[in-house]
Amino acid sequence: MHDTHLFKNILKYLEDQERLSSRKVKKVHLSISEFGSLSKEHLLEHFKEAISNNSRWQGLEVEVGIIPFGSELEITGLEFAKRTKGRKK
Secondary structure (H helix, E strand, O other): OHHHHHHHHHHHHHHHHHHHHHEEEEEEEEEEEOOOOOHHHHHHHHHHHHHHHHHHHOEEEEEEEEEOOOOEEEEEEEEOOOOOOOOOO
């Protein structure tokens, strides 16, 4: 299924970003093209389903914006949890 492959790639990207930053991703910002094949509702439904099956991602917030032109799906931003005291920066 195309959606499953898509979300596996997104979650792999988030894992890589967590490893690079040494912080947990708390929110991911996505944008989808207004004229693409993805709808905001469909994307959110499948994304929430994908993260609900993995306790690592529980609490991850997802925000989807719609753009008039551009890539069908793009990660436009990440928000990370604050560093805890005692950890090196």
